[in-house]
Amino acid sequence: MNREKIYLFDTTLRDGQQTPGIDFSVEDKIAIARLLDEFGMDYIEGGYPGANPTDTTFFRQKRTTSAGFVAFGMTKRAGVSASNDPGLAVLLQAKADAICFVAKSWDYHVHVALGCSLEENLASIRDSVEAARAASREAMVDCEHFFDGYKANPAYALDCARTAYEAGARWIVLCDTNGGTQPQEVREIVAAVIASGVPGSHLGIHAHNDTGQAVANSLAAVEAGVRQIQGTLNGIGERCGNANLVTIIPTLALKPVYADRFEIGIDADRLSGLTHLSHSFDELLNRSPDHQLPYVGASAFATKAGIHASALLKDPKTYEHVPPETVGNFRKVMVSDQGGKSNFLNALKRRGISVDKDDPKLDRLIALVKEREATGYAYEGADASFELLARRILGTVPDFFSVESFRVMVERRFDANGNLKTVSEAVVKMAVDGTTVMSVAEGHGPVNALDLALRKDLGSYQAEIADLELVDYKVRILNGGTEAITRVLIESTDATGIRWWTVGVSDNIIDASFQALMDSIIYKLMKNRDLAGRIAAE
Ligand SMILES: CC(=O)SCCNC(=O)CCNC(=O)[C@H](O)C(C)(C)COP(=O)(O)OP(=O)(O)OC[C@H]1O[C@@H](n2cnc3c(N)ncnc32)[C@H](O)[C@@H]1OP(=O)(O)O
Ligand SMILES: CC(=O)C(=O)O
Known part of the structure; x- marks a missing residue:
């Protein structure tokens, strides 16, 4: 069966840079762009040339080999022609394959933030896209506040999307800029955009995580017909972050409901580098990885509960939604006061210690761990102390x-x-x-x-x-x-x-x-x- 392609657009270096506390240097950007490019992203948005010296320097040369290298910036200002707009000139000079324009699509924003007429804003969208195309750049338009704009004035929001499409934009990206839209609303509004004449094959989604649903909203948009997803590594981004590509990618690749219908540019081999990619990025940011991150977190395939461990060791499928190695992660059966014999036997085996299931020493070890944990010890985070305790009970630690x-x-x-x-x-x-x-x-x-x-x-x-x-x-x-x-x-x-x-x-x-x-x-x-x-x- 022919599968449709979902294009992955990474905005770690642009929206990710709007994260409080994150500030990339040119060297950071070069290193991150390389990681993303090698991983197989379709587009990498590198920043906003002209906005600051870092981004301007970064765009002095093309920084990707296989991914499309994208420069971000606003549409031309009202009242000046495209050829006289200094911001647009910098975007056109950037060594990028594509330009992603941010455009207002909520009438209220046009009046309040831009202070121009609705028609002038449409003209800015059209002229900016045409200028990019004339300069042989792929053009994209991020329709800012599209969902809120649609709810306030559907006809105008649709006019913005259609204007971009008719001017020749390859992608019209529907942005949930304030991050409050719900998946059901995303589905309905995407359907309305497609019905208005902009094909799903030209639509993208850019979701923020303010209600914790950026990933769900992105997938809802795909179900409704969009074919490009914008997101970031580990979900960084303005306020509560963007849709986390580290969650979306394995979901698209491994869940039959998507994998049977869609393909992405990341094969099984690269997918198995996902945990490494996510952790390398945290390393670059000098922060600890989130243990509970779906798929790649240290706890994503960790089991504490004895009943779970017992079944898991008989067949991992009993408690795992996907095999951990598909994303480069690994199974962890932990020992704690929540564990039973299965947890302990597995933990001991991993350390090369064999003991019979019916050996009374095993019961003594389990009882001791549970007793000690009740007084404050925590062995799941202290692997060496656990091993010493086990070896002491089994009588194999010399008196040094x-x-x-x-x-x-x-x-x-x-x-x-x-x-x-x-x-x-x-x-x-x-x-x-x-x-x-x-x-x-x-x-x-x-x-x-x-x-x-x-x-x-x-x-x-x-x-x-x-x-x-x-x-x-x-x-x-x-x-x-x-x-x-x-x-x-x-x-x-x-x-x-x-x-x-x-x-x-x-x-x-x-x-x-x-x-x-x-x-x-x-x-x-x-x-x-x-x-x-x-x-x-x-
Ligand atoms: C939803 C998003 O995440 S969009 C991401 C936007 N990213 C950024 O803002 C980060 C980088 N930005 C910057 O460094 C600066 O804002 C700059 C260099 C782009 C512009 O700086 P300044 O010229 O000093 O303008 P300032 O930031 O105060 O205000 C933005 C201006 O852009 C205008 N503007 C905003 N969006 C658009 C748009 N889509 N099309 C045209 N003009 C726009 C605003 O009306 C405002 O104009 P005004 O100065 O006449 O009031
Ligand atoms: C463009 C963008 O970052 C937004 O609308 O959220």
């Missing part, structure tokens, strides 16, 4: 060293120059290699001092932990006040690049940190032995 006691002192005092200073010192009494050692260290704060003291004098293990590095430290107060229970999570890494999380819980933040630090060091020593064992076996 033991800590008999520790003391941490924080002193605030004036130094010799009269400057106020805070000094932290830790003393740890340990039994290592059959001898008792007192290790003393000063640090930047009590936890750092404790960490340094713990790692300073580990006898025969000292060299082994030289590359151990703490990369993140998170504190969570579990119930208010200074007497509250505190949970500390520590992320560690070493020269192998592997990262692991450990947890400590106590009514004393230093003691909670100590537990997490100890687990981190012991996990590292155990990991070294596992690695050495594997190398010896090869």
Whole structure:
């Protein structure tokens, strides 16, 4: 069966740049354009040449190889001819394949924001499209506030769309600029536009997420006949964002209701790079990925509930709407107080630990995890502490060293120059290699001092932990006040690049940190032995 093409138009670099807190440099734009181009977008809107030096520089050369490179800007102003409009001149000079004009299509906006007549606005649309075509650019028109405009004055909104189409625009994009339109309204209004003479093959949708329905509105528009979808990576964009292409793309590709009728320019191989694309983009923005993002989030295929895990391990289809690997994500069965034997057996197997389902030690481990979680531990975020706990119950963790006691002192005092200073010192009494050692260290704060003291004098293990590095430290107060229970999570890494999380819980933040630090060091020593064992076996 012949499938119709849905064109994907990415506006991460234009509407995405209107996101509060996001500000791309030229280098950022080049890197993001490359990611999008390689992924297979049909159009990449790079920004608004002439609006600021970054965008003007970005459009000094074409930045895409296969995607259409699109410059955005407003239609010519009323009262000047197209050839005398400086803004339009900059758009025509931009090294772009296409120009996407933003045009008013709500009569109220024409009167209030532009202050010109309805006819003058139609003339601006027509003349701008014709100028772009005369300059051999593909022309598109973003009909701003189209749905609100249609509700206020349907005849005028339709006139704007038809004027753009008749002037030769390849795409007339219906914009839900304020983001309040509902899917049913989108369906009805798109149908009215098509009935007025603008074919669906020339229509696009640009939806904002102000009622959380930008993706639903985009899909409703496709069902009603539009064939271009505008959106952004991870749904960034003005206010609550734009339609999230990272959600729309797999939906179009994997859901039979769309995949049977439509094709997109992204094949299965590229689709399997979607999670990577989404996370690489977050990395560029220097922000943590949203764990609950559909398809690509770390929790998108994670299962905590025991009943779910049990069925999932018999057949993943029982609790997964699509296979995670189709989008480059992976299944995660977690251990927590919500889990049963299946969660634990799976988690242990992943760590190379085999234990029989009927082994009483497994019951002991499950009971201990549930008991500890009730007191504040959280093992789903502390993989290394879970593994240590499991191995301890199964009796496979060597006694590397033991800590008999520790003391941490924080002193605030004036130094010799009269400057106020805070000094932290830790003393740890340990039994290592059959001898008792007192290790003393000063640090930047009590936890750092404790960490340094713990790692300073580990006898025969000292060299082994030289590359151990703490990369993140998170504190969570579990119930208010200074007497509250505190949970500390520590992320560690070493020269192998592997990262692991450990947890400590106590009514004393230093003691909670100590537990997490100890687990981190012991996990590292155990990991070294596992690695050495594997190398010896090869
Ligand atoms: C719905 C959207 O997301 S549209 C995205 C718009 N993007 C941006 O605005 C980001 C970049 N914008 C800018 O840097 C600036 O607004 C510029 C450079 C484009 C223009 O700056 P200025 O000339 O100082 O104008 P200013 O921003 O104050 O106002 C916009 C002007 O454009 C006019 N205008 C707005 N839309 C259109 C349009 N579709 N066609 C013609 N003129 C328009 C307005 O009437 C206003 O004119 P006025 O100055 O005579 O009142
Ligand atoms: C054009 C655009 O970004 C909007 O109408 O939302």
